[in-house]
Amino acid sequence: MFEPATPLERKRYYREEWNVRDLPDFIADNLHMREFGFDHNGRGPSDRYRTFRDERSLSRFMRVRYPFAAYSSVAFYREPGKRKGWQRSELIFDVDAKDLPVRSCDCEGVCPTCLDEARELVLMMVDTLRGDLGLDDIHVIYSGRGYHVRVLDPEVMELGSEVRAEILRYTAGAREPRRKFTDGVSSYEMEHFSIPLGYHRVFTERARHVLLHLRGDEDIEDVTARTVKTAVRNRDLILEDRWGEFRSVIGPRVYPRLVKGISKINMRMLDAKVTIDLKRILRLPTSLHSKVSMICMEVKNPETFDPLKSAVPRFVEERG
Amino acid sequence: MVSSLFINPFSEDAREIVRKYGSLDTIADTRDELLEIGRRTRGQNLADNSLLPGSIAELAVKRLEWYLRRQRKDFNHRDYAYLMNPEIEEYDVLAFYILAQAAGAGFMKASREARLVVESAGAMVEDRLNVLGSEREDIIADVLYELGSEGLRWTELADLLGSGKLKLTDLILNRGRVIIDRDEFITSFQDIIRDRSPDRLYDILVGLEVRETMISRMIMQRTEEYIGRVREMSSTVEVHPIILETAERIRETVERIMSFTGGPVKSARPGKLVPEAFPPCIRGTLDGVKSGNRNDAIVLLLTSFISYARLYPSVFRDRTPMKVSDLDPDLRITLGEILPVIYDAADRCEPPLFEDDPQEKLNITAKLGFGVHDMPELENEGESKWYTPMSCEKIKIHLPDLCRPDKLCSSISNPLTYYNRKRWKLRSRGEKEE
Known part of the structure; x- marks a missing residue:
């Protein structure tokens, strides 16, 4: 498992197992408007600006060239072969299990534990995108080493990078939540966990995820190693939703620094560049992630998805 | 009785005033009533006649001058007290449009002058909201309604979010809607609010602060868009000489107040790179x-x-x-x-x-x-x-x-x-x- 695929295995995959009809509709329907990119030797997608008129021509290419990796643009262009005439772009969130700054395993690349933690994160993000931001056309893709969340609601597809960065901060919990409020007469200080709605609730959920998965040896900006260890030692309080007590244990003066540090970690839980880049190419669902021999695929039910059951190509099972 | 005109120059009533005014030929004429409003404004500095605008065109430039001086240490709000007097509202709506048209006709959309006019519109709203008394709540509700906040989705605020004028994390969102209305807040969240009254939480989280920020930012955005439209039109339509004169006065005012010597940016001298x-x-x-x-x-x-x-x-x-x-x-x-x-x-x-x-x-x-x-x-x-x-x-x-x-x-x-x-x-x- 997670071993690279040989050229022969790639060839077998694209000729015997892969079928262009398995492409998700959101890709197939706009195939002719997307730029495609391919990596033929494992050194990155150097074969770019490719276009396909229809599924048949893509299918022929894949079967003949059986690329190391296949990508398609998140952008729709009038002239995709020249990357000209940008029309709109999917809104993307990229969670790579191997790059999670906080994960409970200590594997070198990816393992079932960190993949599952990436999936937990994705579930929370999808909840926020639906519940808070009211978005519906959301697709979760298992990328081979993590997950892509692809949003195609028309109202977000024309947004620029700056607004996308703002959505990213909200969805990832990557901004320090506001503590000071005023009702026009008096001012108040309230911690994120005492506000059960809006961004404060999002942040509390993300902070819970981080704190529950800390190993204790992580660096959190502006927070001492001792505080990190105290947080890990007392995280049962968070599990029981006793945030007030947790804050007291950390100390009321240190706690805001911990919150700030967590907001910075939250930003690193995703690859922010992918979200703000309007012309990114992204691994093509149904294609093979040859570095780890896993299939990049749309996840119909993220709650129950297990990549080790659903995304393993036949040739891996036959390796013995 | 204060009306929403005092805050919102984009309401239907405000547009009606502009429509009814007709030709711009008299916009620089002296208005005794305008001077009179200035004179009887409580707290207004009357020591210097030049402090009071005599015409709508002058009032337009005064709006910008107020904003530029407001940032200086020696600013005396008594010099511009009339701007906070609701009696001025009808003249002020006209002055707002003269200023915005002059900014659009005389300057590029991204120019400093156009930007200052946009910022002044936002600052004016903020300061005026602060001087409102018991009618503040009602005016805020009216203006938000006029600006289309009912059923507002966050995506409609994309320009404000992209420009950094508003933060998505400061808004209360539910299924894509920006929750501004108290009843909607309570209906949406009462089931998940414990240990605290939903009303109280509304006052703290949405209350005046968020709503007022939204009003000033939305008015800034509309002003910017309006200036952009005027800019586009000015290449095909002949601009009234009074608008061009006002643009010239904007240029002079900005240069005079923001110049190095004696200006607010004394420290801004270029220096060698280190x-x-x-x-x-x-x-x-x-x-x-x-x-x-x-x-x-x-x-x-x-x-x-x-x-x-x-x-x-x-x-x-x-x-x-x-x-x-x-x-x-x-x-x-x-x-x-x-x-x-x-x-x-x-x-x-x-x-x-x-x-x-x-x-x-x-x-x-x-x-x-x-x-x-x-x-x-x-x-x-x-x-x-x-x-x-x-x-x-x-x-x-x-x-x-x-x-x-x-x-x-x-x-x-x-x-x-x-x-x-x-x-x-x-x-x-x-x-x-x-």
Whole structure:
């Protein structure tokens, strides 16, 4: 498992197992408007600006060239072969299990534990995108080493990078939540966990995820190693939703620094560049992630998805 | 009785006033009633007649003058008390449109003058909301309704969110809707609010603060859009001479109040670059950047950083928008010192930036405020905005590979602040050694 695929295995995959009809509709329907990119030797997608008129021509290419990796643009262009005439772009969130700054395993690349933690994160993000931001056309893709969340609601597809960065901060919990409020007469200080709605609730959920998965040896900006260890030692309080007590244990003066540090970690839980880049190419669902021999695929039910059951190509099972 | 006109120049009633006014020929005529309102405004300084506007055209310029002076230490609000008097509202609506039209007809959309007019509209709303008494709640509700806040989705605020005027994390969202109304807040969240009354939480989370911020930002946005529309139209429609005269007065007023000597930006003198004080991200960019980060590093980060570090390092302290030519009138420093630093760094990239993307030279010129042209030229200034250096938070998103923070980085949030602080440290260390 997670071993690279040989050229022969790639060839077998694209000729015997892969079928262009398995492409998700959101890709197939706009195939002719997307730029495609391919990596033929494992050194990155150097074969770019490719276009396909229809599924048949893509299918022929894949079967003949059986690329190391296949990508398609998140952008729709009038002239995709020249990357000209940008029309709109999917809104993307990229969670790579191997790059999670906080994960409970200590594997070198990816393992079932960190993949599952990436999936937990994705579930929370999808909840926020639906519940808070009211978005519906959301697709979760298992990328081979993590997950892509692809949003195609028309109202977000024309947004620029700056607004996308703002959505990213909200969805990832990557901004320090506001503590000071005023009702026009008096001012108040309230911690994120005492506000059960809006961004404060999002942040509390993300902070819970981080704190529950800390190993204790992580660096959190502006927070001492001792505080990190105290947080890990007392995280049962968070599990029981006793945030007030947790804050007291950390100390009321240190706690805001911990919150700030967590907001910075939250930003690193995703690859922010992918979200703000309007012309990114992204691994093509149904294609093979040859570095780890896993299939990049749309996840119909993220709650129950297990990549080790659903995304393993036949040739891996036959390796013995 | 105060009406929403006092706050919102974009209401149907306000437009009706403008429609009914008809020809602009009388807009510069002296209005006794306007002078009278000024004279009887409580607290108004009456020692100097020139403080009171006699005509609608004068009132338009006074609105901007108020905003520019308001930022200065010697500002006396009694000089402009009449602007906070609701009796002025009908004249003021007309003055608002005269000012906005003059900004659109006389200046580029991204010019400092147009930006100041937009900012003044937002500031005026904020200050006026503060002087309202018991009617404040009702006026806020009316204005929000007029601005289309009912059933508002966050995506409709995309321009405000993208420009940084509003933060998504400050809004209360539910299924895509921005929750502003008290009843909607309670209906949406009463099941999940425990240990606290939903009403109380509404007052704290949405209350006046968020709603007022939304009003001022939405009015700024509308003003900006209006100026843009006027700009477009002014190329095909002949502009009324009074509008052009007002534009000229805007130019004079901005120059007079914001000039170096005696202005609010005394500290903004250009100074020589001190490379030893550059933060790690800038040093990394100057060493040359690989293709993944290259374009953004040179065009977005380095161009703004070097130009501000050289010409206007105190921009975040003074908060006064300046043009490059305010600080470098003949562009000698820009062409002779700033651009060479940027171009050299671009050449050190891998592959060299301009070999790969020659059009990025145009983008660099644009980021300095001179529009999309090969080189900065005074006649093109204002076609685009002179971008301030991006914050550390943005660098972490756009250029994460360049962010290699050192000890000083932890206490700052913008590379220019790092530069100023390090420069000060180097200077004081040097003085001690002497």
